[in-house]
Structure formats: structure tokens, C-alpha cells
Amino acid sequence: MAATALDATTLAAVDAVREDVARLHRELVRYGLVVWTGGNVSGRVPGADLFVIKPSGVDYDELTPERMIVCDLDGAVVPGTAGSEASPSSDTAAHAYVYRHMPEVGGVVHTHSTYATAWAARGEEIPCVLTAMADEFGGPIPVGPFAIIGDDSIGRGIVETLREHRSRAVLMQNHGPFTIGRTARDAVKAAVMVEDVARTVHLAREAGPLIPIAPTDIDRLHERYQHVYGQRPGTQQGDR
Numbered sequence: 001m002a003a004t005a006l007d008a009t010t011l012a013a014v015d016a017v018r019e020d021v022a023r024l025h026r027e028l029v030r031y032g033l034v035v036w037t038g039g040n041v042s043g044r045v046p047g048a049d050l051f052v053i054k055p056s057g058v059d060y061d062e063l064t065p066e067r068m069i070v071c072d073l074d075g076a077v078v079p080g081t082a083g084s085e086a087s088p089s090s091d092t093a094a095h096a097y098v099y100r101h102m103p104e105v106g107g108v109v110h111t112h113s114t115y116a117t118a119w120a121a122r123g124e125e126i127p128c129v130l131t132a133m134a135d136e137f138g139g140p141i142p143v144g145p146f147a148i149i150g151d152d153s154i155g156r157g158i159v160e161t162l163r164e165h166r167s168r169a170v171l172m173q174n175h176g177p178f179t180i181g182r183t184a185r186d187a188v189k190a191a192v193m194v195e196d197v198a199r200t201v202h203l204a205r206e207a208g209p210l211i212p213i214a215p216t217d218i219d220r221l222h223e224r225y226q227h228v229y230g231q232r233p234g235t236q237q238g239d240r
Helices: 008-030 092-101 116-124 131-137 153-162 182-205 215-227
Strands: 041-042 049-054 069-072 107-111 169-172 176-181
Touching: 008 041, 008 049, 008 182, 041 069, 041 092, 041 182, 049 092, 069 131, 092 153, 107 182, 116 169, 116 176, 116 182, 131 153, 131 215, 153 169, 153 176, 153 182, 176 182
Parallel strands: none
Antiparallel strands: 041 049, 041 107, 049 069, 107 176, 169 176
């Protein structure tokens, strides 16, 4: 296959996303969300119909920026780019489908984190019984359909489940969690948070009945967290 020429601006954007995605894979290890070579992070390249994802079956401590693989939005490896001789993640088609159909998404993450995957194995959504869930996900964590790895079936299930849902996480049945975000870092944060709430809600249910949060309170919590919490551009410490 002939090499594909990318202009200087696109190359610079690709290099920045390579650095970001390689670094974010270490966060999956840091938070105990993956074992061996499973799981993946991808990031959309700003201003181009491209995304960056890790190679398949490579140890996490070997995931340097140069080994990240550049793909187009059909999931095809861009020839002539660094890493293009390697095979991309087995979930590449799923990531590509999400990017094609959800243009607001800038990052996708997949893990097999223990507690979230246990909920997926039961095909059971995680009920919204924690304020942290209302804040981050705006309600329960939904379950997506069972799908075979290798084509875009998983991607279709992710999009169909999350398109009309406030959650940035979906538990693909019998598989595990996928998360989306405005950026790759945002999607990694969602992956960390979904495992945290999956563990806490599991332990709470083992101890006794769960107490649901009223939908109106979920709405209020989510609105505040999304639009008030944290630092905002143009504000100084003490502004609020």
C-alpha cells in the first residue's frame, strides 16, 4: 500500500495525540483497570478524520508514542505513518464506528476492570445510588448488547446505547465497559470512575438494600457537576 502524505499541521496534531494516548495507557495500569495486554485507549486527531490507538497484544510498558497506530475513521491503518507495520487493537473497528457516528467524541476507552465487568457478565445496569454516579454519569450505567469482537458490532452497540443517554460509560454484555469522552483523558477518567462506582455499589448491595436517588435530584447533581464544579476559564481562586 502506498504511503499517505500528511501535511505538517496534521502531523503535529498526530504526534500530540500519540504522546497523549501512550501516556494515558499507563493510567489504566496505575488504576488497576487492565491485566496483561487487554484494554485500549484511543484519541481523535483534531482537525482530521483520524484517530490514534495502541497496537494489538503489546505489553503496556512497551507502549511508546512511536508505537501508537494512526487509523482513518473506517478503522484502516494509515500507511507510511510510524507504527503502520503493526496490527492495531482488535477493538479498532468499534472505536472507528464510535468516531464516525458520534462526532462530539474525542476519546474512547475499553477495559476489563473487575467490578464493572462483573456487572456486564450479569447483563445488569449499575443503578444510580451514589451522588458520584449522578455527577459523572447522570444516572445509571446502562448495559449494551452482546456483540462479537472483530467487526463494528461492538461500536454499533455502544452508539445505540449511549446516543440518547447521559452516561459516558456502557457495560457491553458479557464483555466489559467502554467509555467515551470529549478527549481521551476524559474517557479515561470515565473508565476510572465506572470501576469505582461498580465496586462500591456491589459492596453496598451485598450489605443490604440499595437506596435509589430520585430522578430530580440526579438531574440537579449532574447539572451542578457538569457546569459549576471545578475551575472554569476566566475565574480566579475564591471567585466561587
